[in-house]
Amino acid sequence: MTEGLFPRERAEVAPGAVHVPDWLPVARQRELVEACREWGRGPVPYERTVLPGGGVMSVRSLCLGRRWVPYRYLGAVAVALPEWLAALGRAAVAEAYGDDGGFAPDTALVNFYGAGARMGMHQDREERSAAPVVSLSLGDRCVFRFGNAEGRGRPWTDVELASGDLFVFGGPSRRAFHGVPTVFPGTADPALGLNGRLNITLRETGLSF
Ligand SMILES: O=C(O)CCC(=O)C(=O)O
Numbered sequence: 664m665t666e667g668l669f670p671r672e673r674a675e676v677a678p679g680a681v682h683v684p685d686w687l688p689v690a691r692q693r694e695l696v697e698a699c700r701e702w703g704r705g706p707v708p709y710e711r712t713v714l715p716g717g718g719v720m721s722v723r724s725l726c727l728g729r730r731w732v733p734y735r736y737l738g739a740v741a742v743a744l745p746e747w748l749a750a751l752g753r754a755a756v757a758e759a760y761g762d763d764g765g766f767a768p769d770t771a772l773v774n775f776y777g778a779g780a781r782m783g784m785h786q787d788r789e790e791r792s793a794a795p796v797v798s799l800s801l802g803d804r805c806v807f808r809f810g811n812a813e814g815r816g817r818p819w820t821d822v823e824l825a826s827g828d829l830f831v832f833g834g835p836s837r838r839a840f841h842g843v844p845t846v847f848p849g850t851a852d853p854a855l856g857l858n859g860r861l862n863i864t865l866r867e868t869g870l871s872f
């Protein structure tokens with residue numbers, strides 16, 4: 664698929680940062696969307712995170728495994744990280760790097776981007792493990808801005824993430840700043856039955872509670 668402004672070929676966007684378009688078949692995407700719905704019916708709903716400065720994030724988030732709050736992980740696990748999702752994370756790392764490196768995620772952050780939602784440039788840096796972050800996208804397409812480890816500014820590369828895309832960042836890119844400046848509403852495959860965008864990141868916290 665080469666429609667639109669951005670290439671849809673597999674790319675190493677920066678050393679250790681790999682984009683694999685269309686990694687998840689549509690049937691698997693549907694299962695993941697259903698799982699995301701199901702988790703939202705559980706004990707912890709999707710919620711907007713309140714930042715220490717009082718700002719409120721526009722995405723709605725839910726944690727599996729360790730609970731993340733800005734800017735640390737809490738010990739209590741309200742909803743377990745399913746083994747099938749950890750296994751999908753291992754397969755994702757193997758797809759990106761050729762080897763799963765023993766990836767053993769103990770947490771997942773699920774973000775829902777409704778109308779107008781976005782995510783500012785940030786680092787994923789509360790984890791104590793050097794393991795990569797695995798990102799799976801579902802629903803509407805977005806611009807994923809992948810920057811550098813020094814700061815929020817340029818240089819960065821804008822990647823279009825579509826439903827089913829895999830993005831893995833580790834190694835020299837593990838602490839790169841990244842964000843989602845734009846989601847394109849109504850671009851999801853109607854067969855998915857999702858109005859908006861979901862992103863699942865799998866991480867190893869390296870923390871023992
Ligand atoms: O939605 C995305 O693609 C990125 C999410 C993200 O960076 C995060 O949850 O830390």
Ligand SMILES: [Fe+2]
Pocket residue numbers: 785786787841
């Ligand atoms: Fe992030």
